[in-house]
Amino acid sequence: MNKSEKVKNLIIDKPLKLDCGKTIVNFPLAYETYGQLNEKRDNAILAFHALTGDQFATGINPITKKEGWWSYVLGPGKAIDTNKYFVICANVIGGCMGSYGPSNINPENSKPFGTNFPVITINDMVNAQYHLLEFFKIDKLFSVVGGSMGGMQVLQFVSNFPNKSKTAIPIACTASHSAQNIALNELGRQSIMADHNWSNGFYGENKKLPDKGLAVARMAAHITYLSKKGLQEKFGRKLQERDDLKFSFDADFQIESYLRYQGSVFVDRFDANSYLYITRAMDYFDLTKQFNGNLSKAFEKSETKFFIISFTSDWLYPTSENRDIVIALNAIGKDVGFAEITSDKGHDSFLLDVPDFLNAVKNFLNTSYYKKI
Amino acid sequence: MKKEFNIIANLIKKDSKVLDVGCGDGQLMKYIYENITKDIRGLEISKKNVQKCIEKGLTVIEGDAEKDLKQFPISSFDYVILSQTLQAFLDPENVINELLRIGKKAIVTIPNFGYWKVRMHLLLKGTMPVTKNLPDEWYNTPNLHMCTIKDFENYCNKKKITINSSNLNFQNIFSELGIFLIEK
Numbered sequence A: 001m002n003k004s005e006k007v008k009n010l011i012i013d014k015p016l017k018l019d020c021g022k023t024i025v026n027f028p029l030a031y032e033t034y035g036q037l038n039e040k041r042d043n044a045i046l047a048f049h050a051l052t053g054d055q056f057a058t059g060i061n062p063i064t065k066k067e068g069w070w071s072y073v074l075g076p077g078k079a080i081d082t083n084k085y086f087v088i089c090a091n092v093i094g095g096c097m098g099s100y101g102p103s104n105i106n107p108e109n110s111k112p113f114g115t116n117f118p119v120i121t122i123n124d125m126v127n128a129q130y131h132l133l134e135f136f137k138i139d140k141l142f143s144v145v146g147g148s149m150g151g152m153q154v155l156q157f158v159s160n161f162p163n164k165s166k167t168a169i170p171i172a173c174t175a176s177h178s179a180q181n182i183a184l185n186e187l188g189r190q191s192i193m194a195d196h197n198w199s200n201g202f203y204g205e206n207k208k209l210p211d212k213g214l215a216v217a218r219m220a221a222h223i224t225y226l227s228k229k230g231l232q233e234k235f236g237r238k239l240q241e242r243d244d245l246k247f248s249f250d251a252d253f254q255i256e257s258y259l260r261y262q263g264s265v266f267v268d269r270f271d272a273n274s275y276l277y278i279t280r281a282m283d284y285f286d287l288t289k290q291f292n293g294n295l296s297k298a299f300e301k302s303e304t305k306f307f308i309i310s311f312t313s314d315w316l317y318p319t320s321e322n323r324d325i326v327i328a329l330n331a332i333g334k335d336v337g338f339a340e341i342t343s344d345k346g347h348d349s350f351l352l353d354v355p356d357f358l359n360a361v362k363n364f365l366n367t368s369y370y371k372k373i
Numbered sequence B: 001m002k003k004e005f006n007i008i009a010n011l012i013k014k015d016s017k018v019l020d021v022g023c024g025d026g027q028l029m030k031y032i033y034e035n036i037t038k039d040i041r042g043l044e045i046s047k048k049n050v051q052k053c054i055e056k057g058l059t060v061i062e063g064d065a066e067k068d069l070k071q072f073p074i075s076s077f078d079y080v081i082l083s084q085t086l087q088a089f090l091d092p093e094n095v096i097n098e099l100l101r102i103g104k105k106a107i108v109t110i111p112n113f114g115y116w117k118v119r120m121h122l123l124l125k126g127t128m129p130v131t132k133n134l135p136d137e138w139y140n141t142p143n144l145h146m147c148t149i150k151d152f153e154n155y156c157n158k159k160k161i162t163i164n165s166s167n168l169n170f171q172n173i174f175s176e177l178g179i180f181l182i183e184k
Helices: A122-135 A149-160 A179-194 A196-201 A211-225 A228-234 A254-269 A272-284 A295-299 A319-330 A346-351 A355-370 B002-010 B027-035 B047-055 B065-071 B092-102 B116-125 B149-158
Strands: A008-012 A027-034 A044-048 A086-090 A141-147 A165-171 A305-311 A336-341 B018-021 B040-044 B059-062 B077-083 B103-111 B177-183
Touching: A008 A122, A027 A122, A044 A122, A044 A149, A086 A122, A122 A149, A122 A272, A141 A149, A141 A355, A149 A165, A149 A272, A149 A295, A165 A355, A179 A196, A179 A211, A179 A272, A196 A211, A196 A272, A211 A254, A211 A272, A211 A346, A295 A319, A305 A319, A305 A346, A305 A355, A319 A336, A319 B065, A336 A355, A336 B047, A355 B047, B002 B027, B002 B077, B002 B103, B002 B177, B018 B027, B018 B092, B027 B040, B040 B047, B040 B065, B047 B059, B065 B092, B077 B092, B092 B103, B103 B149, B149 B177
Parallel strands: A044 A086, A044 A141, A141 A165, A165 A305, A305 A336, A336 B059, B018 B040, B018 B077, B040 B059, B077 B103
Antiparallel strands: A008 A027, A027 A086, B103 B177
16 A cells, blocks of 8 residues: 555645744645635635544545544535535644654654654644645635644634634634643553653664554543443443453453454554654643733634534533633634533544534534625 | 514614523524624523524524623623523522623513513412413423513612613503613
8 A cells, every 4th residue: 555645745845933943844744625615715624633633534544444533524415515615634743644743754864753853733733734725725714623632723723824714613622731631641642652662752663663552542542532421321331242250351341342442443543653742732732821821812813703612521621621712702702602512422522423513513614604794 | 572573673773792691592683683783692501592593693602691691891792682581590680780791781671570461360360370471380480580560670770770761662561571771
């Protein structure tokens, strides 16, 4: 399988000054598009992916051969209808699906960057993706959308480029990563670093990958994407292909087997160093601090119409943190709608078949697009 | 219903900034959006109604008027509407104060407990009134603080709230509904 043939790349030749102080130039940004840009060029949506997503948002991912991460939400006739809208989705820098990341080759020594790759931020990711507007000759996007880390990118995008999108839908996210969020990410990072194969991030050379550490990181994270009720209903104390406990450390319970499986398939498609870099970017995200403690200031120049969505059972980015964004926008009289969707599916709800969520996104987009103001 | 919308809409100046508190399924907001001003949004506690507002293409914030009005700054709206929900709040006085803080003017409508049919019901039947406008029984009604038009007027006088009712000619005994344009 030749990855390079299946991945569209934009080489960004303008220097990008990163928050860490380093400048990168001539770096690749991998992207995918869905639907058609219309003549007026006013139907473009930029969709941002979450921690482990990539540019293949819907349909079959040509690399992993699995359904895209937003297949429930995005596609022909779906909530984000690609029969109507032109959707662009890029792999974030720091990622591992073709964009500039730690698995890229360092021209200085012809080896993967590993941990020599610069630490990147949500701000850097968004600034890199802004070049897509120029590339597609889009003066103003119709919408920017994303859940979780994708939602953080939505907030940062509107803050950086106040009049470059008519609408914005940040979903299940936060304006500032909490101590609990950072703690959970640190757990994942330490698990990767504790894997002997990680070798301080230079594992490309001996071919042995820190798969065990990465799998444990994924298992731990996966629990945070689900709700207690959802887990209990799906798995309870059901046993895995056995009638009784085995009095061993095998996966007796279905939930154990499920998590092990999630960990094992994840390592086939994700790079451990990318996991470190992207979780770090999330932890550094604090839009409130960027504006000296006043989140409203982040949106002061914006004319974007916001629609913020949270989920009742999401304890990773709970309603209260989403509502803080609503409050900051209302404090300066911006156009903001907000809905908390009832769902037992936890943080993952934004990726799943949750009808009220899908209807809300669909109705918001369609009524905003056709509204004559 | 339409008649009430019309009266409320006529109180609002064209292109002004409006918040509809407890906007329900957005019928009144839609009417005002189409006829008076595009700069209108709602606050609504029911998830079902929030969805209906989004379907209509209206800006709606899911929230509780008793807790969530404090996020809006002083005089951030030209008009704040409270349509037939005042009696259902735990602390209506606080809600009225909040309306007058965030709105330069407030439009408050109340189901009038002094309406003659309501009076007759209690007088003749001796049970808590159940009418078209007040369809619930005493044990399941969401209405905690029923008042009459006269009660509301007395309240405003006591609290030095101005009732600007020049175009409202409602009488306590003959009106099912009281509609007030108030300011502080």
